[in-house]
Amino acid sequence: MIPVTKPFLPKAKEYDAYLKSIWDRQWLTNNGPLVNEFELKLKNYLNIEHLLYVSNGTVALQIAIKALELKGEIITTPFSFVATTSSIVWEGCKPVFADIEPDTYNIDPKKIEAAITPNTSAILATHVYGNPCDIDAIQEIADKHGLKVIFDAAHCFGTQYKGRSVFEYGDISTTSFHATKLFHSIEGGAVFTRNPQLLKKMAFMRNFGHNGQDEYSELGINGKNSEFHAAMGLCNLKYVDEILKKRKALSLYYLQKLTGLKASFPKHQDDYISNHSYFPVLFDTKELMLKCLSDLETEKIYCRRYFYPSLSSLPYVDKAALSVCDSIVERIICLPLYHSLTHSDLDLITRIMLRAQNYQVQEPSSIEADIAQLLETALLVKTSK
Ligand SMILES: *Cc1c(COP(=O)(O)O)cnc(C)c1O
Numbered sequence: 001m002i003p004v005t006k007p008f009l010p011k012a013k014e015y016d017a018y019l020k021s022i023w024d025r026q027w028l029t030n031n032g033p034l035v036n037e038f039e040l041k042l043k044n045y046l047n048i049e050h051l052l053y054v055s056n057g058t059v060a061l062q063i064a065i066k067a068l069e070l071k072g073e074i075i076t077t078p079f080s081f082v083a084t085t086s087s088i089v090w091e092g093c094k095p096v097f098a099d100i101e102p103d104t105y106n107i108d109p110k111k112i113e114a115a116i117t118p119n120t121s122a123i124l125a126t127h128v129y130g131n132p133c134d135i136d137a138i139q140e141i142a143d144k145h146g147l148k149v150i151f152d153a154a155h156c157f158g159t160q161y162k163g164r165s166v167f168e169y170g171d172i173s174t175t176s177f178h179a180t181k182l183f184h185s186i187e188g189g190a191v192f193t194r195n196p197q198l199l200k201k202m203a204f205m206r207n208f209g210h211n212g213q214d215e216y217s218e219l220g221i222n223g224k225n226s227e228f229h230a231a232m233g234l235c236n237l238k239y240v241d242e243i244l245k246k247r248k249a250l251s252l253y254y255l256q257k258l259t260g261l262k263a264s265f266p267k268h269q270d271d272y273i274s275n276h277s278y279f280p281v282l283f284d285t286k287e288l289m290l291k292c293l294s295d296l297e298t299e300k301i302y303c304r305r306y307f308y309p310s311l312s313s314l315p316y317v318d319k320a321a322l323s324v325c326d327s328i329v330e331r332i333i334c335l336p337l338y339h340s341l342t343h344s345d346l347d348l349i350t351r352i353m354l355r356a357q358n359y360q361v362q363e364p365s366s367i368e369a370d371i372a373q374l375l376e377t378a379l380l381v382k383t384s385k
Contacts, residue, residue: 002345004304006338007179008243010235018231027227031207034230041237042190046165050192050199053230054206054223057154057176057189061087061124063223064172064191067202068148072119075147077107078312078325080126084152085311088124096120097312099322103267105129105280105332108324109137116141122148127166128307129334130155130182130277131268135169150174153192157183158244158275167192172202177233182247182277183240185233188225243339247276253343254279254335257350262288262357278306279335286330288357293333295356301349306334 022028039053054060065074065087074088078097088095098111107125123142125133133151142149151169153159154176159166167173167190177188193199201218204211209220251274255265262284268274283289293303308329312320335349 002301002336002341002349003338004302004306004334004336005180006340007184008236008239008339010232010239014235014238015231018234019228022227022231029224029226031224032227032230034227034234035225038185038230038233038237041234045237045240046167048165048168048192050194050196051167051190052199052202052206053185053225053233054189054191055225056187057152057174057178058083058087059221059223060174060176060189060191061150061152062091063202063205063221064150064174065091065093065122065124066219067191067198067205068122068150068171070121070148072121073117074122074124075107075112075115075120076124076311077126077128078310078320078322079105079107079128079307079328080152080311081154081307082311082314083154084124084126085314085317089316093121094119095124095311095317097317097320097322097325099324100128100328101134102324102328103264104131104133104269105266105282105328106131106133107138109134109141112138113141116145116147120145120147122150124150124152126152126154127156127159129266129280130159130275131266132156132159132161132166132169132272134269135161135166139169154178154181154189155277156275157181157277158240158273159277160273161269162271168194171195172198177229182243182275183233183236185225185229185236188229188233244275246339247337248274250337250341250343250346251276251279253346254350257346258353261353276337279337280306280332281335282328283331283333289331289333291356292353295352296349299348299352301336301352303333303335305329305332308332 073094073096075098076095079100085095096115098115101108105128149170151173153173156166173192175190177185204218205220206223209216209218211217263281310325310329
């Protein structure tokens with residue numbers, strides 16, 4: 001069986017050593033020494049000044065929205081994990097969807113500008129599959145209209161843009177350290193900001209708003225994480241370079257093996273270092289996508305339709321027709337990608353996909369059919385004259 005992802009696990013004895021230290025201290029949670037050590041090592045690794053480790057990537061988004069005191073409408077992407085949209089609604093704001101770019105699958109800055117109203121307070125964009133948005137264009141629009149920017153960077157551990165961690169952009173960036181992500185602490189997440197006041201505010205918010213034992217500075221929630229989770233993060237951080245390297249090699253091998261497939265792969269910004277967190281394939285047709293998906297499943301290889309359906313179809317949002325996103329969600333899947341996957345697994349997967357394409361009944365693609373029909377009508381008009 002090959003699943004779409006498998007959580008990375010360090011050597012059990014490395015985790016055991018941390019467990020022993022937790023037992024010795026009997027300090028289990030509430031900003032303990034391992035949480036502090038983890039935050040420090042993360043800052044060193046990412047070469048950034050400020051971050052807060054929180055309980056998960058969804059709470060990170062909620063704290064970000066709360067800390068920026070967002071109200072009214074937030075312009076966001078329809079192509080992301082559900083938490084990007086649900087956090088907006090959970091915080092009492094209204095998601096307004098702007099369509100995505102056909103080649104990067106990230107929110108389209110041109111569509112953002114058109115969606116701004118007097119009620120817009122912010123832009124919440126996802127760097128989908130770890131591939132940075134058009135950060136500069138988004139920031140420019142935000143500055144022009146006085147909007148805040150949050151980047152959902154849940155896919156981005158290890159991604160760099162213009163020589164810096166992509167976590168450094170926007171008013172706040174958030175990430176997830178969930179077990180299915182490239183780098184994880186079982187459950188976990190983080191908020192990033194370069195603004196020290198905002199950081200302080202979020203630190204209070206993470207811990208019930210406590211300022212010392214008997215004083216409260218802010219409205220807060222429980223967004224803390226435990227020593228046990230920090231311990232897993234500390235173990236995994238030692239392997240992250242190895243993980244990034246392996247994923248890069250696998251991704252390049254996929255690309256090489258899939259030449260000739262009637263599909264495309266995301267374009268990305270210049271001056272960017274990818275973390276290869278996912279391997280998305282955008283098929284030319286939905287039929288070919290479904291055929292590949294089912295042929296792979298027959299061989300017990302499970303891909304996922306990340307992301308399907310469009311978030312603009314959720315039951316608790318105002319529905320919107322977004323032609324680019326609506327078309328992409330019907331044709332895109334992510335192929336298996338995880339540390340213990342081998343090149344021979346990839347040989348198998350890609351062979352099945354190319355075979356699926358060859359055996360597929362060749363029907364004209366929709367555009368070819370349209371052209372054929374146009375020609376036919378043109379000819380009819382001519383002959384009838
Ligand atoms: C995983 C993910 C989240 C949520 O993270 P959790 O840690 O699972 O709460 C948010 N946004 C995106 C884009 C994600 O992929």
